[in-house]
Amino acid sequence: MIHIRGLTKRYGGTLAVDDLSFDVPPGVVTGFLGPxxxxxxTTMRAIVGLDRPTSGSVTVNGHRYQDLRxxxxxxxxxxxxxxxHPGRSAYNHLLFLxxxxxxxxxxxxxxxxxxxxxxxARKRAGGFSLGMGQRLGIAAALLGDPSTMIFDExxxxxxxxxxxxxxxxxxxxxxxxxxxxxxxxxxxEMALTADRLVVIGKGRLIADTTVREVTEGAGGGRVxxxxxxxxxxxxxxxxxxxxxxxxxxxxxxxxxxxxxRIGEVAHLADVVLHELTPQVASLExxxxxxxxxxxxxxxxxxxxxxxxxxxxxATGATAPTGATAPVRAVAGTGATSGTxx
Ligand SMILES: Nc1ncnc2c1ncn2[C@@H]1O[C@H](COP(=O)(O)OP(=O)(O)O)[C@@H](O)[C@H]1O
Ligand SMILES: [Mg+2]
Numbered sequence: 001m002i003h004i005r006g007l008t009k010r011y012g013g014t015l016a017v018d019d020l021s022f023d024v025p026p027g028v029v030t031g032f033l034g035p036x037x038x039x040x041x042t043t044m045r046a047i048v049g050l051d052r053p054t055s056g057s058v059t060v061n062g063h064r065y066q067d068l069r070x071x072x073x074x075x076x077x078x079x080x081x082x083x084x085h086p087g088r089s090a091y092n093h094l095l096f097l098x099x100x101x102x103x104x105x106x107x108x109x110x111x112x113x114x115x116x117x118x119x120x121a122r123k124r125a126g127g128f129s130l131g132m133g134q135r136l137g138i139a140a141a142l143l144g145d146p147s148t149m150i151f152d153e154x155x156x157x158x159x160x161x162x163x164x165x166x167x168x169x170x171x172x173x174x175x176x177x178x179x180x181x182x183x184x185x186x187x188x189e190m191a192l193t194a195d196r197l198v199v200i201g202k203g204r205l206i207a208d209t210t211v212r213e214v215t216e217g218a219g220g221g222r223v224x225x226x227x228x229x230x231x232x233x234x235x236x237x238x239x240x241x242x243x244x245x246x247x248x249x250x251x252x253x254x255x256x257x258x259x260x261r262i263g264e265v266a267h268l269a270d271v272v273l274h275e276l277t278p279q280v281a282s283l284e285x286x287x288x289x290x291x292x293x294x295x296x297x298x299x300x301x302x303x304x305x306x307x308x309x310x311x312x313x314a315t316g317a318t319a320p321t322g323a324t325a326p327v328r329a330v331a332g333t334g335a336t337s338g339t340x341x
Pocket of ligand 2: 041
């Protein structure tokens with residue numbers, strides 16, 4: 001479990017992270033999404049004490065990282081995959097980490113097996129490919145069998161097989177009850193890996209929500225319907241209070257009625273249904289709506305008056321299409337579209 005409250009990190013004139021608050025709960029994969037330069041790596045370094053916050057607090061299982069006695073047993077991290085002495089073998093790198101945290105030698109063998117590096121365990125890490133380096137980093141993160149794990153862009157440089165492997169690993173670690181935070185600048189990757197989604201832009205929180213809420217919310221609550229008699233179905237739906245427009249290939253797009261109600265209306269009108277599909281946007285489309293909403297709110301209303309964290313995270317921004325995204329979208333001064341940069 002990770003708690004981040006009011007985290008701010010300034011590097012000289014650059015505000016890398018700006019008053020960021022969110023939690024990483026156990027049992028799910030929390031995706032940490034934002035464009036390059038958004039502040040993801042800085043936030044993750046602050047979690048493991050590699051960066052000292054300018055202000056705010058970060059705790060892992062209720063403690064500051066610096067106060068953890070055997071940190072690898074509490075939180076595993078993959079941050080910079082290349083942070084291995086090039087002359088050291090994979091085995092010795094892990095053995096050194098294990099020794100410094102009071103972990104048994106056999107655990108080194110176990111994690112090497114887990115990440116598929118057993119065959120090259122005695123080779124110099126300096127000769128590893130990027131993908132092998134990522135696997136070694138993941139082995140180090142797993143070493144202490146920690147309840148909290150953070151991975152910064154873990155699929156970077158991996159081949160398709162490696163990407164699927166990492167994705168399944170993240171999901172199984174969460175299924176075992178661990179708190180898993182994984183960052184990416186790729187929305188499609190997050191849609192496949194994460195349950196929850198923390199979206200940041202320019203160091204500020206844009207949304208703290210679930211993948212499902214984002215995609216369903218951005219679908220605008222529309223339902224695509226096809227029936228044996230479209231004319232009759234259309235008038236029945238309109239009579240029931242639905243607003244109907246023409247969809248692709250003769251389908252009807254219905255707003256204002258949920259799918260079960262549409263099924264009932266069709267039944268009462270004696271129209272056989274051939275299709276009844278609630279419209280769900282891709283995460284990418286949803287993300288655009290979400291960030292557009294946040295920017296729009298910012299332009300219209302400026303910064304919320306209260307400085308309380310709750311006040312800046314529950315605005316329910318309305319997307320330009322009129323679809324209300326049921327998410328905690330943030331109307332902050334620095335929140336802009338994630339597609340910039
Ligand atoms: N050590 C550093 N010194 C100065 N600026 C930094 C440093 N680390 C990151 N930054 C700046 O902070 C911002 C956030 O960077 P980063 O956390 O790496 O973003 P992300 O991981 O989301 O791509 C960027 O503008 C970056 O240039
Ligand atoms: Mg980064």
